Amino acid sequence: MKKYAIGIDLGGTKILTALVDRQTGEVVDYVKKKTKKEKGADNIIRKITESINELLDNNNLKQEEISSIGIGAAGQNDREKCNLIAAPNLDCYNLNFREKLSPNFNIPIFLGNDVEIAAIGEMKFGAAKGYDDFVCIFVGTGVGSTIVKDGKIITGATGTAGEIGHVIVDLNGRQCACGAHGCLEAYASRSAIEKRIEGALKKGRKSCILEYLEPGKAITSSMIHKSIERGDELVTQCVTEASEYLSGGIASIINFINPKLIVLGGGLIDAVDFFYQHTIKKARSKSLPVPAEKIEFKKAALGDFSGVIGAAFLEDRKI
Numbered sequence: 001m002k003k004y005a006i007g008i009d010l011g012g013t014k015i016l017t018a019l020v021d022r023q024t025g026e027v028v029d030y031v032k033k034k035t036k037k038e039k040g041a042d043n044i045i046r047k048i049t050e051s052i053n054e055l056l057d058n059n060n061l062k063q064e065e066i067s068s069i070g071i072g073a074a075g076q077n078d079r080e081k082c083n084l085i086a087a088p089n090l091d092c093y094n095l096n097f098r099e100k101l102s103p104n105f106n107i108p109i110f111l112g113n114d115v116e117i118a119a120i121g122e123m124k125f126g127a128a129k130g131y132d133d134f135v136c137i138f139v140g141t142g143v144g145s146t147i148v149k150d151g152k153i154i155t156g157a158t159g160t161a162g163e164i165g166h167v168i169v170d171l172n173g174r175q176c177a178c179g180a181h182g183c184l185e186a187y188a189s190r191s192a193i194e195k196r197i198e199g200a201l202k203k204g205r206k207s208c209i210l211e212y213l214e215p216g217k218a219i220t221s222s223m224i225h226k227s228i229e230r231g232d233e234l235v236t237q238c239v240t241e242a243s244e245y246l247s248g249g250i251a252s253i254i255n256f257i258n259p260k261l262i263v264l265g266g267g268l269i270d271a272v273d274f275f276y277q278h279t280i281k282k283a284r285s286k287s288l289p290v291p292a293e294k295i296e297f298k299k300a301a302l303g304d305f306s307g308v309i310g311a312a313f314l315e316d317r318k319i
């Protein structure tokens with residue numbers, strides 16, 4: 001077995017590329033670049049190529065010493081063809097990584113989605129180590145999840161299983177980016193909380209979050225955290241509301257799949273402990289009594305690196 005693999009977490013704002021030791025899961029070195037999706041798919045491929053070359057050069061490694069390049073991207077993937085079919089938050093459609101990268105790299109290339117690679121990372125070296133049956137849920141701009149059963153990721157008939165963000169929690173509810181109404185993501189994501197806070201501020205509600213806001217910049221998880229710590233009524237109310245919806249979605253998963261463990265991660269979970277604690281307490285109380293008694297909850301343990309570590313192990317997946 002070759003010692004190293006390259007793991008890439010391709011997100012809407014940044015591309016994180018890491019050299020990962022496949023024995024220990026250690027991130028030996030990494031390169032972070034801005035995605036700048038408005039510059040198109042070729043620019044993304046160029047940045048990925050540069051990042052890999054930088055890692056090889058800086059660590060005196062040759063291509064032959066790398067076992068694979070694993071890429072995780074938020075979107076619908078054809079894993080077999082290594083084709084990113086549609087990724088609205090990257091403005092990428094039909095981007096075939098194998099075709100685009102293989103002229104420069106004679107290394108096997110694999111593709112997965114962003115939550116899938118994070119779940120693999122957590123399963124190998126993080127919060128889900130030692131568990132075969134669990135669900136990973138990441139709350140950020142959206143809400144995504146991955147289902148692991150008997151140590152294998154459940155991808156579903158079209159590879160899109162685990163879309164908890166599009167579980168419908170209100171039939172006549174808010175419009176979701178996917179086109180449907182009332183999806184969990186429109187209530188429980190950081191973006192949803194942001195919209196609620198902004199809407200209330202426009203109506204004249206007072207909040208200490210105003211002290212942290214900068215014109216044209218988004219509300220961050222850290223601003224939400226600081227406001228809750230200060231006992232801010234509006235922010236606490238919006239976060240509690242999001243948590244109520246998220247706990248409903250999680251209770252449905254507990255009743256439907258009956259996993260041993262639920263791992264919660266993402267910026268909002270990391271930064272706002274109140275959101276995590278309130279969500280798991282309510283999820284337990286909303287679940288059926290038998291699974292509720294046994295279900296375990298953990299916070300994701302690998303932070304920003306869970307994705308790149310997991311991507312370095314995509315090669316082990318049976319397609």
Ligand SMILES: [Zn+2]
Nearest residue numbers: 166176178183
């Ligand atoms: Zn939706």
